Amino acid sequence: MKLRILAATAAALAVTAVAGAEAGTLDTVKQRGFVQCGVNVGLPGFGSPDSAGNWRGLDVDYCRAVAVAIFNDPNKVKFTPLSAQQRFPALQSGEVDLLSRNTTVTLTRDSSVGLNFASPTYYDGQGFMVNKKLGVKSAKELNGATVCVQSGTTTELNLADYFRTNGMSYTPVVIENNDEVNAAYFAGRCDVLTTDVSGLAGTRAAVAPVPDDHVILPEVISKEPLAPAVRHGDDQWFDIVKWVVYATIQAEESGITSKNVDEQAKSTNPEIQRLLGTSAGMGKALGLDDKWAYNVVKTIGNYGEIFDRNVGPGTPLKLERGLNALWTKGGLQYAMPIR
Numbered sequence: 001m002k003l004r005i006l007a008a009t010a011a012a013l014a015v016t017a018v019a020g021a022e023a024g025t026l027d028t029v030k031q032r033g034f035v036q037c038g039v040n041v042g043l044p045g046f047g048s049p050d051s052a053g054n055w056r057g058l059d060v061d062y063c064r065a066v067a068v069a070i071f072n073d074p075n076k077v078k079f080t081p082l083s084a085q086q087r088f089p090a091l092q093s094g095e096v097d098l099l100s101r102n103t104t105v106t107l108t109r110d111s112s113v114g115l116n117f118a119s120p121t122y123y124d125g126q127g128f129m130v131n132k133k134l135g136v137k138s139a140k141e142l143n144g145a146t147v148c149v150q151s152g153t154t155t156e157l158n159l160a161d162y163f164r165t166n167g168m169s170y171t172p173v174v175i176e177n178n179d180e181v182n183a184a185y186f187a188g189r190c191d192v193l194t195t196d197v198s199g200l201a202g203t204r205a206a207v208a209p210v211p212d213d214h215v216i217l218p219e220v221i222s223k224e225p226l227a228p229a230v231r232h233g234d235d236q237w238f239d240i241v242k243w244v245v246y247a248t249i250q251a252e253e254s255g256i257t258s259k260n261v262d263e264q265a266k267s268t269n270p271e272i273q274r275l276l277g278t279s280a281g282m283g284k285a286l287g288l289d290d291k292w293a294y295n296v297v298k299t300i301g302n303y304g305e306i307f308d309r310n311v312g313p314g315t316p317l318k319l320e321r322g323l324n325a326l327w328t329k330g331g332l333q334y335a336m337p338i339r
Contacts, residue, residue: 025097025230025237026070026287034076037063038096041081044202045311045319046102046122055079058310059100062121062228065244065300066098069292074299084153084178088113091231098241100228102196104154109229117227118242119249121303122311123323123332125220126158127197129204132215134191139219143168148190151176155195158222182207196224198311198319205316240286243338247293250275250335251302253326258301261294275338282338293338303333 029035039047039059047057055063064074080096091099092114102124103109105117128147130136139162149156151174163170173190175181182203185193193200197220204211228245230238251257254272256264265276273279276294283290300306307324311317325331 025234026240029070029097033071034078035063035067035070035098036080036096037066037077038080038082038087038090038099038101039063040101041083043102043199044206045198045315045317046202047079047081047100048206056310058122058306059102059228061300061306061310062100062245063098065248065296066241068296068299069240069244069247069286069288072289072291072295072299084150088115091115091229094231097237098228098230102198102226103229104224105227106154114232115229116232116238117229118238118245119335120225120227120332121245122198122226124196124198124224124226126155126194126222126224127200127220128217129185129193129200129214130191130217132213136215136217139217139221140166140168142170142192144170145192146171146173146190147192147194148173148175148181148185149194150174150178150181154222159194162221196226198226198317201311201317201319205318211316236287240288243286244292244296246335246338247275247296248300248303248306249326249333250338251293251297252304252333253328253335256297256302258298258305261297265294271338 039055042048043057045057047055047059050056060079063077063079067077068074080090082090082101087099087101087103090096105120109115110117128139128142136142147159147170149159149172156174159172173184175184182193184190186208197216200216204214208214228241230241254275256272261276264272265278267273270279274282277283277290277292280290283292286292307321308314311319313320321331323332325333327334
């Protein structure tokens with residue numbers, strides 16, 4: 001999801017919040033005893049409570065991974081559900097320490113809104129979903145369609161660009177609330193639902209009365225790198241969040257999983273020794289115990305395990321790795337050197 005919330009008042013709030021941001025979020029978190037993490041109000045596969053009220057999802061797992069890096073305890077985190085409109089003010093004001101909520105990295109968010117983004121945890125893009133009964137196989141066949149879209153988002157702008165570029169007409173059905181957008185689509189108020197492909201997959205799996213009645217078209221019309229974010233003004237906290245993401249990716253690249261991490265910790269490979277803390281220094285550099293990455297992988301898993309558990313082919317979302325494969329396998333997931 002991508003809101004255009006760059007009004008002057010929001011920018012002013014960001015500047016104020018940055019100026020007043022605590023100099024040591026890590027110390028605050030340690031003193032408080034838990035990480036306060038902003039998540040989606042409900043996006044299957046990324047951030048939503050299960051039937052027992054336990055938060056699940058890829059974004060949720062990265063909240064827990066940060067908690068493990070600090071406390072070696074995945075339960076030392078509290079989740080704050082945030083709407084698209086609420087998420088940035090909540091981070092700017094210090095209501096949450098970390099935003100892990102399917103948020104696209106953009107220039108304006110990185111600068112004017114006052115955010116620092118970790119490496120993307122999911123490379124997404126905007127797509128289209130239609131009812132199979134329409135017989136549509138490609139977005140190029142949508143000339144004249146009615147399209148349900150959330151207002152005030154770059155999704156809405158991308159939609160206009162796509163139809164204009166391809167010389168097609170359409171009628172937008174613009175609704176502010178995402179749940180109401182989905183409801184309008186399934187009620188037949190529009191032919192097409194558009195948002196990020198992962199969001200379409202989650203909606204189809206969790207909201208559609210009959211998921212198999214709906215198909216996501218092959219075209220992806222935008223780049224949506226989704227990443228955890230922290231506010232400007234605390235480099236140590238930014239480093240911790242960023243390197244927690246890198247550690248999960250590097251673990252997968254090194255063949256280290258939650259199941260074999262103890263055996264891997266005996267490795268004489270210096271790269272693995274640095275990652276798992278059997279050689280000293282990488283924890284102290286972040287203000288953490290040297291075992292921080294070992295604990296993350298042992299408790300939460302590597303990137304591939306996190307992906308497969310929440311959104312992979314074996315889940316209701318049934319998403320392939322695609323761009324989220326490791327760079328060594330043709331994807332974009334790439335960890336900076338841990339040394």
